[in-house]
Amino acid sequence: MxxxxxxxxxxxxxxxxxxxxxxxxxxxxxxxxxxxxxxxxxxxxxxxxxxxxxxxxxxxxxxxxxxxxxxxxxxxxxxxxxxxxxxxxxxxxxxxxxxxxxxxxxxxPVKPPLPGIDGPGVHNFTTVAHAEALKELVDKVQKVVVIGAGLIALKAAEGFAEKGVDVTIVVRSRIMRTYFDETAGDLIVNHLEKNRIKFLQGCGTKEIVRFDDGTIKGVETDQGLVEADVVIVAAGVxxxxxxxxxxxxxxxxxxxxxxxxxxxxxxxxxxxxxxxxxxxxxxxxxxxxxxxxxxxxxxxxxxxxAGADKPYSGGMSMNSITYYGLPTISVGETNVEGKDGYETSIYLDEKSSIYRKLIFKDDMLAGCILIGEIDAAGFYTSFIKNSFKLDAEAKARLIEGDPSPALWPDEFIEGMMNNP
Structure with missing residues (x-):
């Protein structure tokens, strides 16, 4: 073939x-x-x-x-x-x-219909070629504006901030809303702000403003002009x-x-x-x-x-990333507010930046958000991926932060032993 x-x-x-x-x-x-x-x-x-x-x-x-x-x-x-x-x-x-x-x-990369977006000084950040172009600039610029709210936006900001550049992220709503709820997003923002990244959340972008010679002056938002030498557009893919x-x-x-x-x-x-x-x-x-x-x-x-005829079991929404030492993970269904049939359990320690949100549906774990402490993420993921039915004791153990494999169904463990 x-x-x-x-x-x-x-x-x-x-x-x-x-x-x-x-x-x-x-x-x-x-x-x-x-x-x-x-x-x-x-x-x-x-x-x-x-x-x-x-x-x-x-x-x-x-x-x-x-x-x-x-x-x-x-x-x-x-x-x-x-x-x-x-x-x-x-x-x-x-x-x-x-x-x-x-x-x-x-x-x-999505190109928003913004005045001034065409021309020098505006970049994307999804390929190594983009990174190569920005490496030529990172030691020459003082201020960068990142337009976007997702992983690409945050990682682009981190890359510049690590080099001591003044970075502002302009977000139309809130960060990482596909994977994290508002509480998780706030914890991440607070952590990143402590590491020199600025945020304008709930802020609309109007125009990329240029000087007469075409170089970047800044980004005009509904909260005023944010000065910049370079603009990173990370508004989705x-x-x-x-x-x-x-x-x-x-x-x-x-x-x-x-x-x-x-x-x-x-x-x-x-x-x-x-x-x-x-x-x-x-x-x-x-x-x-x-x-x-x-x-x-x-x-x-x-x-x-190649002729195997083997069905794909399906993918799963999942995101795991560490921001300046703060580990985060999101698995499964995590934004279910307003939907019927779901139950949530939340543990929050804002001072220590620890957050655990579990989402249950029909006696099963349907999703989780973990910030700060993620050691049990693999076990939580196993309960989500395999749709294990939970009795009251098992559910309580998960809520307490102890998703032990001892709670897996006997037939599942036997299957693992028979198919190593």
Whole structure:
């Protein structure tokens, strides 16, 4: 079989490993518009602040590609797919044939319709190329404004603040609202403010203001002008599904896939931030742009491209990150205010920046938010992922912060022992 993977993120790595699990000999070609092999995208803020070297960014070594007999075409963009002839057209004019195709094209930063956004001094922060461009500036600028409320915005801010730059984050509502509730968000903001990052929450952005020579003056908000030398736009990422749409493949929020990660064309698969795939907890099909889901989707796509016929169990909303020594994690359904059938339990120690919120539904743990103390996160996640039924004692133990594996059902433990 001739396998072609478009994109070179973590889902591509999962796909390579999945294919090789089933097919040791088929040809694998990876095509990426980036100039470097797969790297740890969450690490680019540490690269920006010189905490790590470029050599530590790769997600897999060169030997990985060699040992798996993978051909790479880097700095090469696919501009068209012809599903009838099963050929791709590249920006070089070359064509590439495929037997099975994986679209792992990720996402593109959203560009808000702001006056002044076009021109020098405005940057994104999702790729190592973006980080390289900003490394040229980080020691030359004094003030940076970051527009956005998500993980990318916070990590971009951290990268500059670590270098002593004055950083202000402008947030339309509140930070990380997809994963954290208001209490958790406030704890994170308070912690980051102690580490020299400023916040304007509930603040609308009106314009990126420039001097007569085109250089950045600042960002005009509904709370006044915030001066800046550089502006980072981190207002979200949109699934990069143009190739699929052009080829007549069904799209919605992302490229729609079935339980085997196949698209509406049975020879074309999709995985990662571009895929509209099954959610383990809700059963709905949606885009969940996080690393663990991307890798898992890629792996299932790979084994099914190679003929395994194994259904993907579904992804799960999850976020884990440490901000200046403050560990945080969010798993499952965490923003359920106003929804029927849910019960929440909260423990809060503001002085110590410790927060534990558990969300229950139908005698099961449906989600959790942990700030400060996260040692039990893996155990909480097991209860969420496996939908374990909880009796009164087990529920009380979870609420007390003791989600012991001793509370797992006997049949689950026996299954683990029989299938190590």
């Amino acid at each position: 001739n396998y072609v993977i478009v994109g070179n993120g973590v889902s591509a790595i999962g796909a390579i490993e999945g294919i090789r699990q089933q097919d040791k000999d088929g040809k694998i070609l990876v095509i990426s518009d980036e100039a470097v092999p797969t790297y740890g995208r969450p690490l680019i803020s540490y690269y920006l602040s010189d905490k790590i070297k470029f050599e530590t960014l790769p997600f897999r070594s060169e030997e990985f590609y060699k040992s798996n007999n993978v051909e790479m075409r880097l700095a090469s963009r696919v501009i068209g797919i012809d599903t009838s002839s099963k050929k791709l057209t590249l920006d070089s004019g070359d064509t590439v044939s495929y037997g099975k195709l994986l679209l792992a094209t990720g996402g593109t 949109r699934p990069n599904m143009g190739l699929a749409a052009q080829a007549g493949i069904t799209t919605g929020q992302g490229i729609r896939v079935n339980d085997y990660m196949a698209t509406s064309d049975s020879d074309v698969f999709a995985a990662g931030d571009v895929a509209e795939a099954k959610d383990m907890l809700t059963g709905e099909y949606t885009v969940r742009p996080i690393w663990p889901n991307a890798y898992s989707q890629g792996r299932y796509a790979g084994i099914n491209m």
